[in-house]
Amino acid sequence: MSVLELRDLRVTYAGDVPAVRGVDLSVAAGEVLGIAGESGCGKSTITNAVLRLLPRSAEVGGQVLLDGEDVYGMSFGRLRAVRWAQASIVFQGALHSLNAVQRIGRQIAEPILLHSKVSRREADKRVAELLEQVGLPARRARDYPHQLSGGQRQRVMIALALACGPRLLIADEPTTALDVMVQAQVLDLLSSLVKDLGLSMVLISHDLSVLGSVCDRVAVMYAGRVVEQGPATAVFDDPRHPYSAALAGAFPRIGDERFRYSPRGLPGDPPFPGDLPGGCPFHPRCPIAVDLCATTEVTLAGVGDGRTSACLRATERGLDLRGAR
Numbered sequence: 001m002s003v004l005e006l007r008d009l010r011v012t013y014a015g016d017v018p019a020v021r022g023v024d025l026s027v028a029a030g031e032v033l034g035i036a037g038e039s040g041c042g043k044s045t046i047t048n049a050v051l052r053l054l055p056r057s058a059e060v061g062g063q064v065l066l067d068g069e070d071v072y073g074m075s076f077g078r079l080r081a082v083r084w085a086q087a088s089i090v091f092q093g094a095l096h097s098l099n100a101v102q103r104i105g106r107q108i109a110e111p112i113l114l115h116s117k118v119s120r121r122e123a124d125k126r127v128a129e130l131l132e133q134v135g136l137p138a139r140r141a142r143d144y145p146h147q148l149s150g151g152q153r154q155r156v157m158i159a160l161a162l163a164c165g166p167r168l169l170i171a172d173e174p175t176t177a178l179d180v181m182v183q184a185q186v187l188d189l190l191s192s193l194v195k196d197l198g199l200s201m202v203l204i205s206h207d208l209s210v211l212g213s214v215c216d217r218v219a220v221m222y223a224g225r226v227v228e229q230g231p232a233t234a235v236f237d238d239p240r241h242p243y244s245a246a247l248a249g250a251f252p253r254i255g256d257e258r259f260r261y262s263p264r265g266l267p268g269d270p271p272f273p274g275d276l277p278g279g280c281p282f283h284p285r286c287p288i289a290v291d292l293c294a295t296t297e298v299t300l301a302g303v304g305d306g307r308t309s310a311c312l313r314a315t316e317r318g319l320d321l322r323g324a325r
């Protein structure tokens with residue numbers, strides 16, 4: 001059974017902003033799934049939908065199953081138990097997520113005291129273990145968030161997410177706003193924790209190369225839908241959708257000859273979900289679009305090797321999508 005399964009997940013804000021438009025995804029035990037896409041494609045909406053953290057203006061359709069249990073069919077009591085203890089989120093921007101006037105040890109102890117019948121002393125012991133697990137000395141428990149660097153604060157966020165021993169971590173852009181060296185350290189930490197603790201993880205990033213190095217599988221999203229899914233390295237090295245190709249090309253890798261001289265961004269902006277173009281929503285920005293793309297709505301279809309793509313041209317023989325980069 002999957003640790004997390006999204007079945008035809010749909011989220012519409014304010015009645016007419018379809019931010020997520022029918023997403024099917026699953027995460028197996030011990031698996032790391034990456035979700036990639038530009039700002040506005042619906043990544044954070046999915047994160048929040050999993051633990052029912054969306055604002056009231058959001059209408060949710062389809063199903064979210066955690067260990068087979070329907071999150072939207074749960075009582076609030078059950079939901080409270082599931083959050084933290086079964087699945088938890090590492091949010092982006094630790095500075096805003098942590099309480100500035102509370103010592104970090106106290107902040108990490110809070111969910112532990114709330115979710116398990118332990119004494120304050122036992123909770124403090126667990127806090128010390130957690131801090132060490134994320135590479136911080138236990139004495140930092142006495143610090144306030146402003147006494148830590150950005151990378152250290154993000155480590156605290158990870159410790160917080162691990163506090164109640166979840167099986168699934170959802171890390172939403174966990175390295176945004178960190179410098180490149182620290183980003184790599186935080187990603188290494190997440191990868192080793194996932195391995196050592198036998199967790200599953202959903203890692204969300206706009207940077208496909210980050211996902212390629214950490215994830216088992218990747219789903220690339222555009223305008224609220226998955227447009228390509230498959231093994232992470234395959235999607236990055238040999239994309240089967242021109243959007244994945246463009247996204248891979250937008251983040252040059254050091255030492256990669258193809259990008260050394262002219263790393264190209266993607267021209268134009270993603271469409272607003274309330275005003276999507278007809279046919280394939282990527283066609284106005286697509287370097288290989290043909291007339292049919294403006295009128296044909298394409299759904300995900302198998303393109304071999306356990307991969308799916310929502311591109312009319314994905315299976316054309318001899319079409320090298322790396323040229324789309």
Ligand SMILES: Nc1ncnc2c1ncn2[C@@H]1O[C@H](COP(=O)(O)OP(=O)(O)OP(=O)(O)O)[C@@H](O)[C@H]1O
Pocket residue numbers: 013014017019037038039040041042043044045046055057272273
């Ligand atoms: N509360 C809301 N009310 C109305 N529209 C919203 C709301 N939250 C998000 N949206 C819209 O839904 C779309 C998807 O947003 P979402 O934050 O999920 O994207 P994202 O891929 O996570 O982007 P980012 O990386 O910038 O957070 C965007 O067009 C956004 O403007």
